[in-house]
Amino acid sequence: MIGTAERKRKRAGRGQDLTNKIAETKSFLGKVWVLAKPYFLKSEERGLALTLIGVILAMNFFLVWMSKNLNTWNRDFFTAMQEKDATTFWNLLWSVESFESLFFSFTGLVIVYIVIAVYRLWLTQFLTIRWRRWLTDVYYGDWLRDRTYYRMELSHTGTDNPEQRIEQDVNSFTSRTLSIVLGLISEVATLVTFTVVLWNLSGSITLPVLGGIEVPAYMFWTAILYAILGSYLTYLVGRRLVQVNFALERYNADFRYRMIRTRENAESIALYGGEPQERSKLREAFGRIYETWWQYMTLYKRLTWLTVFYAQVASIFPLVMQAPRYFSGEIAFGVLTQTAGAFAQVQGSLSWFVDNFDVLADWKAVVDRLTGFGETMEEARAQQKDGGLVVQPHDGRDLRIDGVEVRLPNGAPLLHGVDLTIPPGSRLVLQGPSGSGKTTLFRVLAGLWPFGSGQIRTPGGAEVLFVPQKPYMPVGSLREALLYPRTTELGDDEALREALTLCRLEHLTTRLDESANWSMSLSPGEQQRLAFARALLLAPDWLFLDEATSALDPATEERMYRTVIERLPHASIISIAHRPSVTGFHRGRLVIDKEAGTVAEKPLDPSEGGTT
Numbered sequence: 001m002i003g004t005a006e007r008k009r010k011r012a013g014r015g016q017d018l019t020n021k022i023a024e025t026k027s028f029l030g031k032v033w034v035l036a037k038p039y040f041l042k043s044e045e046r047g048l049a050l051t052l053i054g055v056i057l058a059m060n061f062f063l064v065w066m067s068k069n070l071n072t073w074n075r076d077f078f079t080a081m082q083e084k085d086a087t088t089f090w091n092l093l094w095s096v097e098s099f100e101s102l103f104f105s106f107t108g109l110v111i112v113y114i115v116i117a118v119y120r121l122w123l124t125q126f127l128t129i130r131w132r133r134w135l136t137d138v139y140y141g142d143w144l145r146d147r148t149y150y151r152m153e154l155s156h157t158g159t160d161n162p163e164q165r166i167e168q169d170v171n172s173f174t175s176r177t178l179s180i181v182l183g184l185i186s187e188v189a190t191l192v193t194f195t196v197v198l199w200n201l202s203g204s205i206t207l208p209v210l211g212g213i214e215v216p217a218y219m220f221w222t223a224i225l226y227a228i229l230g231s232y233l234t235y236l237v238g239r240r241l242v243q244v245n246f247a248l249e250r251y252n253a254d255f256r257y258r259m260i261r262t263r264e265n266a267e268s269i270a271l272y273g274g275e276p277q278e279r280s281k282l283r284e285a286f287g288r289i290y291e292t293w294w295q296y297m298t299l300y301k302r303l304t305w306l307t308v309f310y311a312q313v314a315s316i317f318p319l320v321m322q323a324p325r326y327f328s329g330e331i332a333f334g335v336l337t338q339t340a341g342a343f344a345q346v347q348g349s350l351s352w353f354v355d356n357f358d359v360l361a362d363w364k365a366v367v368d369r370l371t372g373f374g375e376t377m378e379e380a381r382a383q384q385k386d387g388g389l390v391v392q393p394h395d396g397r398d399l400r401i402d403g404v405e406v407r408l409p410n411g412a413p414l415l416h417g418v419d420l421t422i423p424p425g426s427r428l429v430l431q432g433p434s435g436s437g438k439t440t441l442f443r444v445l446a447g448l449w450p451f452g453s454g455q456i457r458t459p460g461g462a463e464v465l466f467v468p469q470k471p472y473m474p475v476g477s478l479r480e481a482l483l484y485p486r487t488t489e490l491g492d493d494e495a496l497r498e499a500l501t502l503c504r505l506e507h508l509t510t511r512l513d514e515s516a517n518w519s520m521s522l523s524p525g526e527q528q529r530l531a532f533a534r535a536l537l538l539a540p541d542w543l544f545l546d547e548a549t550s551a552l553d554p555a556t557e558e559r560m561y562r563t564v565i566e567r568l569p570h571a572s573i574i575s576i577a578h579r580p581s582v583t584g585f586h587r588g589r590l591v592i593d594k595e596a597g598t599v600a601e602k603p604l605d606p607s608e609g610g611t612t
Helices: 002-042 046-082 086-094 106-154 162-202 218-238 241-264 266-272 275-327 333-350 357-386 438-445 478-483 493-502 524-538 554-567
Strands: 204-207 213-216 388-394 399-407 413-422 427-431 452-459 464-467 542-546 572-576 588-593 598-602
Touching (some): 002 106, 046 086, 046 333, 106 357, 162 218, 162 241, 162 357, 218 357, 241 266, 241 275, 266 275, 275 333, 275 357, 388 399, 399 438, 413 438, 413 452, 413 598, 427 438, 438 452, 438 542, 438 572, 464 524, 493 524, 524 554
Parallel strands (some): 427 572, 427 588, 542 572
Antiparallel strands (some): 204 213, 399 413, 588 598
16 A cells, blocks of 8 residues: 555646646747847847748758758668669769759758758847847836836846847847757658658568567657656656756856946045955856856766767667668669768757757747846836835926935835925035935936936926935046936037036046046046036036035035036025035025934034035
8 A cells, every 4th residue: 555655646747847848948048038029029120020930940851852852862872882883873963954954953952951051040049140230129118117127236136247138149049949859840841751762761660579560660659768768767857957047147247247246436446455355256256157067067078978989879879770771782772872861960950959959948038038137127127117106297396395204225214205306506415424325315316216206397397417425427438427327419519618616627628528437537526527517518407415515625516516507597595514614605504304204304503604
């Protein structure tokens, strides 16, 4: 009874495993369809894409037909050699007397086959790059839309290395999907075509059991059994490669990202003398690659043992199986080689899984990474939509903050009961101790912070510019850096030079069209002055300055504020600053009480001397 129960339990377990594998396969194919359907069925390029698919498939089918002709040619050629028929031998090699013979002589077959194969590859590559361009645009568009890139990092739901997902994984997905799908269709066509050939050539065999059982077309059934056995063994040996491939790509991307971070923060690291710490972190990151690569090597070695053995045996197996019929004189040498060729085609088609297992493993990892990236972006956007903080424009010209509660990502309260109405033309300084939420309040006003509740009504149609303590400097020309984020207007050279001069950057006026990594080329003080020049050129209606003069000396700081006030007389200016000297350039102040979590508008202290 115990043995029976155990067998039932094992059968149930195997049945459940099979059910799980089927469900996993359906889920995976569903992911592939979700990624591929928009381009081929909904995009503006769907007509061209489907046409290219049709042409490539037609070429595949034509090449299968050509392979069948080569198989027939192979029979006639070796039969001519066996019979020492020189005339037939040379005709089969060179004769191209008519259009029809073009497809039955070696010369014609090879020429046509090469032309079709070359253009099939070219059209496949053409479709691949167009699909990649379209899908890449979708992914980086979604990543940038609604500031998703920021929200993913803010909420700590960010997919590791999004730049790898967009660049490397999209490339791998498009190329491998076309290669695998078109290759599989081609193999199915090959299987159907050469099954007929092999069935007709195989003959029959009598098995010495139960008084003799005749098996028709035994070479065909042998090919099926051989391929099934090889596919099953390959799956058992190589199934862990999927997880290892996934981990290896992730660790490689982490290693690259750490080096990018080192390059981006080269000056800070150099000033700290942080090279030993960076070396330690890089060694740790590469250590994960090293350990995972050893797992990959071990698994791939096992898989290679099997696949190489499988391929080598397959090359001689059909000849051994047909040798008795050849030696008995039942078939000619040409028929023997034709049968071996047909067996190889059928067995190769049935063994497609064996030959492509490592590619399939990597493809599955790529699909999982891309779908995971897409789901993470959706979660980040949903988090913003589900948040209680609403930022929307209204018809008035003032800035209204009504009943705003601000929380940290972990849910802890930061500010509450914030009710303010700031009229246009205001100049306010936002004050409070470190960690009280000054910069976070700016993020709320910019629509970046999703954690909280309440409503912010911004003046409709107004130009708003936020200037952080460390301004962003795009890699490119100085002109582009000055006008960022404006991209369609390059600006008047005289206006650009005037803005640079007003902000004490005269030495840069001759470098407008010079391209450089300005965050590395300019000092922190120069970058902050360039941010003020940018504000003069963009002329916003509302200007928010977050410690925007922290790297400047008092005299330069005064010059920057006075210039902005004089050149943008109607702009509303709200500043975050710790220095008392900044307060004098404002007419009022907003004070954050860190303990109470409140924000109150208060007049300036007369000793601070607010400007008019």
